[in-house]
Amino acid sequence: MSFSRRNFLIATGVAAGASTVLSACSSGDAGGSSSKTPSVEKGKAAEIAVGTATDSKGPAPEMPGARKGGTIYTLDQIDFDHLDPAQIYSSYTGAGSVLFLRGLTGYRVDSKGNTTLVGDLATDAGTVKDGGKTWSFTLKDGIKWEDGKAVTIDDVRHTFERLFADFVTEGPRYPQNWLEGADKYKGPYDGKHLSSIETDGNTVTFRLKEAHADFPFMLAMRGYSIVPKAKDTKKKYDQRPFSCGPYKIESRSIDKSLTLVRNENWDASLDPCRNGYPDKIVMQFGFQGLASTDRYIADSGNDQYALSLLNEVASERITKVLGDATLKQRVLTQVDTTCYYFPINMTRIKDVKVRQAINWAWPAQQLKQQRGGSQVTATATTIISPLTPGHEDFDLYGKKTKPTGDPEKAKALLKEAGKEGQKLVIAFQQSDKAVKEAVTIKNALTKAGFDVVTKQVDKTTFYSEIGQLDNGFDLFAAGWGPDWPAGYAVIQPCWDGSQIADGGVNWSQLNDTSVNKAIAAATTITDADKANAAWGAIDKQIMTLAACVPDYNPIRNYFYGSKVGGVVYNAGDTCVAIGKVFAKA
Amino acid sequence: MTPPTPSAAAPLEVTEESSEKSITSPSPKANESRSPGQLAWRRFKRDRTGVISAYIVIFFFTIAVAAPLIAKLYGKNPYDQYGQDAPIGTLLNDAGYPIKPNGGIDANFWFGIEPAMGRDVFTFLLYGIRTSLMIATITTVLVTVLGVIVGVSAGYLGGKTDYLVSRVIDIVLSFPSTLFFIAFTPVVYGLFWAADEEIPAWGRGVCLVVLLTAFGWASIARLLRGQVLALREREFVEAAKVTGASPGRIIFKELLPNLWTPILIQSTLALPAFVTAEAGLAFLGVGIQDPTPDWGVMIQRGAQYYTDDITFMIFPGVSMIIFVLAFNLLGDSVRDALDPKSKR
Numbered sequence: 001m002s003f004s005r006r007n008f009l010i011a012t013g014v015a016a017g018a019s020t021v022l023s024a025c026s027s028g029d030a031g032g033s034s035s036k037t038p039s040v041e042k043g044k045a046a047e048i049a050v051g052t053a054t055d056s057k058g059p060a061p062e063m064p065g066a067r068k069g070g071t072i073y074t075l076d077q078i079d080f081d082h083l084d085p086a087q088i089y090s091s092y093t094g095a096g097s098v099l100f101l102r103g104l105t106g107y108r109v110d111s112k113g114n115t116t117l118v119g120d121l122a123t124d125a126g127t128v129k130d131g132g133k134t135w136s137f138t139l140k141d142g143i144k145w146e147d148g149k150a151v152t153i154d155d156v157r158h159t160f161e162r163l164f165a166d167f168v169t170e171g172p173r174y175p176q177n178w179l180e181g182a183d184k185y186k187g188p189y190d191g192k193h194l195s196s197i198e199t200d201g202n203t204v205t206f207r208l209k210e211a212h213a214d215f216p217f218m219l220a221m222r223g224y225s226i227v228p229k230a231k232d233t234k235k236k237y238d239q240r241p242f243s244c245g246p247y248k249i250e251s252r253s254i255d256k257s258l259t260l261v262r263n264e265n266w267d268a269s270l271d272p273c274r275n276g277y278p279d280k281i282v283m284q285f286g287f288q289g290l291a292s293t294d295r296y297i298a299d300s301g302n303d304q305y306a307l308s309l310l311n312e313v314a315s316e317r318i319t320k321v322l323g324d325a326t327l328k329q330r331v332l333t334q335v336d337t338t339c340y341y342f343p344i345n346m347t348r349i350k351d352v353k354v355r356q357a358i359n360w361a362w363p364a365q366q367l368k369q370q371r372g373g374s375q376v377t378a379t380a381t382t383i384i385s386p387l388t389p390g391h392e393d394f395d396l397y398g399k400k401t402k403p404t405g406d407p408e409k410a411k412a413l414l415k416e417a418g419k420e421g422q423k424l425v426i427a428f429q430q431s432d433k434a435v436k437e438a439v440t441i442k443n444a445l446t447k448a449g450f451d452v453v454t455k456q457v458d459k460t461t462f463y464s465e466i467g468q469l470d471n472g473f474d475l476f477a478a479g480w481g482p483d484w485p486a487g488y489a490v491i492q493p494c495w496d497g498s499q500i501a502d503g504g505v506n507w508s509q510l511n512d513t514s515v516n517k518a519i520a521a522a523t524t525i526t527d528a529d530k531a532n533a534a535w536g537a538i539d540k541q542i543m544t545l546a547a548c549v550p551d552y553n554p555i556r557n558y559f560y561g562s563k564v565g566g567v568v569y570n571a572g573d574t575c576v577a578i579g580k581v582f583a584k585a
Numbered sequence: 586m587t588p589p590t591p592s593a594a595a596p597l598e599v600t601e602e603s604s605e606k607s608i609t610s611p612s613p614k615a616n617e618s619r620s621p622g623q624l625a626w627r628r629f630k631r632d633r634t635g636v637i638s639a640y641i642v643i644f645f646f647t648i649a650v651a652a653p654l655i656a657k658l659y660g661k662n663p664y665d666q667y668g669q670d671a672p673i674g675t676l677l678n679d680a681g682y683p684i685k686p687n688g689g690i691d692a693n694f695w696f697g698i699e700p701a702m703g704r705d706v707f708t709f710l711l712y713g714i715r716t717s718l719m720i721a722t723i724t725t726v727l728v729t730v731l732g733v734i735v736g737v738s739a740g741y742l743g744g745k746t747d748y749l750v751s752r753v754i755d756i757v758l759s760f761p762s763t764l765f766f767i768a769f770t771p772v773v774y775g776l777f778w779a780a781d782e783e784i785p786a787w788g789r790g791v792c793l794v795v796l797l798t799a800f801g802w803a804s805i806a807r808l809l810r811g812q813v814l815a816l817r818e819r820e821f822v823e824a825a826k827v828t829g830a831s832p833g834r835i836i837f838k839e840l841l842p843n844l845w846t847p848i849l850i851q852s853t854l855a856l857p858a859f860v861t862a863e864a865g866l867a868f869l870g871v872g873i874q875d876p877t878p879d880w881g882v883m884i885q886r887g888a889q890y891y892t893d894d895i896t897f898m899i900f901p902g903v904s905m906i907i908f909v910l911a912f913n914l915l916g917d918s919v920r921d922a923l924d925p926k927s928k929r
Contacts, residue, residue, distance in 0.1 A: 314889075315680075315701070316700075316889045316890055317892065318680060319680050319893050320893055363669070365669070365673060366666065366670075366703075369668075369669060369673065369679065369701065369703075370681055370701040370702065372680050373678070373679035373680035373681060375679075423781065425780075425781045430870045432868070436701065436702055438875070439666075439875045440666065440669065440702070442876075443664070443666060443876075453781055453782060453783040455780075472780055472781065
């Protein structure tokens with residue numbers, strides 16, 4: 001057989017290829033670089049100071065090396081569910097809409113990621129009277145909407161009054177619960193005003209039923225961004241909101257893209273929160289985590305100018321990305337205050353022993369391994385995350401002592417309750433990750449003596465379906481990140497009996513009188529340490545009732561392209577501060 | 586088509602030839618020609634590629650059928666998550682990847698461990714082959730039978746029947762089947778199982794087979810209809826008609842033997858296509874779901890992990906390639922054996 005040069009090249013090419021493959025095969029994987037990953041336990045609780053009037057003046061702190069111009073792209077799985085501020089509760093939607101929605105207060109982030117609460121449209125973070133029952137804010141002069149008209153104090157009042165309209169079903173309900181006389185108010189569309197919101201010149205004053213020291217933090221939520229009275233299209237506002245931020249909406253293709261262009265009427269010197277460097281921002285949707293991760297790894301074309309607000313580095317690529325020094329430079333790693341848990345539907349699983357049995361049998365370590373290990377998750381044993389003030393460390397169900405679960409104890413509890421073979425209907429999102437989690441959880445709970453039925457629910461409607469009071473599920477995956485760093489923001493929205501409603505977030509439908517009383521009492525405590533202790537005790541109380549199974553606290557790894565600069569974390573909004581990025585040359 | 590008769594010289598050398606033949610092969614007397622089937626068998630046995638492919642295909646079907654037995658002897662099952670149940674750092678590392686090289690191959694786990702889920706790859710592959718082959722084979726058989734019946738009848742009977750059937754085929758072929766599956770499968774499940782009942786694996790399998798068959802028969806039917814239209818004008822069909830043969834006899838004795846070639850080619854191509862189709866559907870949430878092992882889903886998951894654990898993709902991937910290749914080559918050889926003229 002003649003051995004021509006061509007054959008030789010082919011043969012060596014194949015041999016080289018084969019040896020690469022073989023080396024990939026034969027190298028074992030003894031473990032990732034776990035020594036340098038941030039640890040939830042060792043992190044500090046978020047400290048966000050309240051800024052002064054000087055801090056509230058614009059412009060926003062400059063990012064080193066920034067330049068104006070260019071286009072920034074985003075790659076994320078899903079579109080924003082709502083654009084009407086009154087309906088915005090998802091932190092992902094809040095993260096993206098900061099570009100065109102502004103509220104009375106907001107978070108000022110400097111180049112090192114230090115976050116301060118300041119006045120965004122207001123001159124400062126509010127003046128307090130009556131020990132926290134009355135709050136006043138003065139509007140800055142010269143702020144304009146995208147059509148050039150001025151933002152007025154009437155717009156501010158209208159924003160809060162329209163929260164009471166009947167089409168506002170999603171969104172946080174703090175003003176509705178806190179403002180005086182709110183129970184009888186039905187919204188501004190019949191001409192009536194809410195008496196507890198007073199306007200005087202350029203100042204607005206809110207009168208609350210009880211003292212709330214966190215009121216300015218609450219106002220910084222995206223859900224309280226100001227809506228222009230003249231352009232309020234009510235239900236239609238959800239598709240096309242009006243902007244007073246650095247960008248306005250140019251076009252939108254639902255579930256595909258959202259394009260933002262410069263708002264010429266935005267004045268950078270009056271905005272302490274956003275820099276507005278790029279000329280254009282194109283948000284792209286429909287990219288699963290693995291697909292976007294691979295695109296960032298390839299880093300070609302427009303992906304060099306891209307970042308993600310929701311997608312993180314996929315668990316299948318975590319070892320590769322965080323192990324490679326050049327790739328790791330383009331990852332923003334941040335411990336998150338969110339706690340993912342599985343609420344147990346207490347209207348269906350009424351016996352506390354059964355709920356405790358589920359907690360005992362939970363396969364915490366297996367799920368952690370599946371998700372990518374210590375680089376991306378930390379097992380949670382409490383509802384308040386270790387980074388949030390109010391956290392008390394306890395482990396009632398042996399998650400740390402028996403991380404693979406304790407099926408014997410669970411079986412014993414079921415026997416005590418006389419509920420062996422208890423049927424559990426668990427709802428999962430339709431995604432490959434969730435399908436695998438369903439298998440692991442089903443295996444573990446079946447070993448403990450449960451009869452598990454798994455139901456796949458479409459991803460886009462998942463949260464709406466589990467929000468229904470009669471959803472027909474016993475257990476489903478949910479999560480909660482506090483709206484601002486305090487125990488109140490973790491506990492009250494999800495575990496107070498008054499929050500049970502269709503579309504509400506008290507998913508377990510917990511309505512325990514002693515828990516409700518404890519929450520009411522803790523809300524009025526002004527001393528920070530005493531308040532933290534109170535919230536920690538409530539956390540323990542809820543976990544003793546086993547109203548949910550705490551799953552994990554995420555460690556977020558946000559990937560971005562090589563030509564994106566100025567990427568920092570906004571600890572107040574708990575997201576990547578997209579308002580501060582710029583496109584490198 | 587009638588196979589050539591054995592050479593005319595044979596009957597003249599009766600005594601020696603026949604005694605030789607009776608020693609070498611248990612065949613009828615030398616002056617009797619072999620039946621078409623026996624001739625085809627002899628031709629097939631001489632084709633080495635075909636024989637090897639046949640052994641490979643039989644091997645796959647055998648292990649698919651014997652999977653539970655093999656798993657029992659091996660001592661593991663495809664459902665237990667061995668890697669996860671062992672303490673961290675023994676089988677799977679913190680990030681869920683197998684610690685031992687080559688995807689965790691060792692004496693206990695012959696093909697390694699699945700990343701993240703920790704299941705045994707050897708038994709998972711066996712059961713996956715079993716699931717996928719079972720669904721694909723049943724579907725292929727049903728599709729072929731249905732397609733042959735409808736296509737041949739439509740082609741032969743002609744007229745209004747042909748017209749109606751062709752329109753039905755057009756509609757079925759132009760339907761967006763994947764979207765239909767995604768939309769329709771939950772409806773079907775809801776009809777037979779209550780909201781709080783687990784849908785059993787066999788239920789998913791049956792539903793999948795039914796839906797795949799409902800959309801799969803049309804292309805074979807159309808192909809065969811075309812072939813029959815060409816054949817029915819030939820003299821031997823006319824001769825059969827003239828001698829009073831019933832349409833059924835004509836279809837089965839005259840037309841079908843000439844149609845083996847296209848039928849075989851279509852069905853040998855269809856079976857692997859159905860394996861990949863049901864894997865794709867499993868990924869979309871329709872059809873086979875975890876924890877039921879599935880060959881195609883295994884390959885898809887392997888594609889997710891190949892950068893760090895390529896071994897997990899190699900086993901199902903290579904076995905799939907070998908199987909598809911062997912199956913196609915087998916189909917080729919069988920066709921050549923039955924219809925040698927088409928080779929030249």
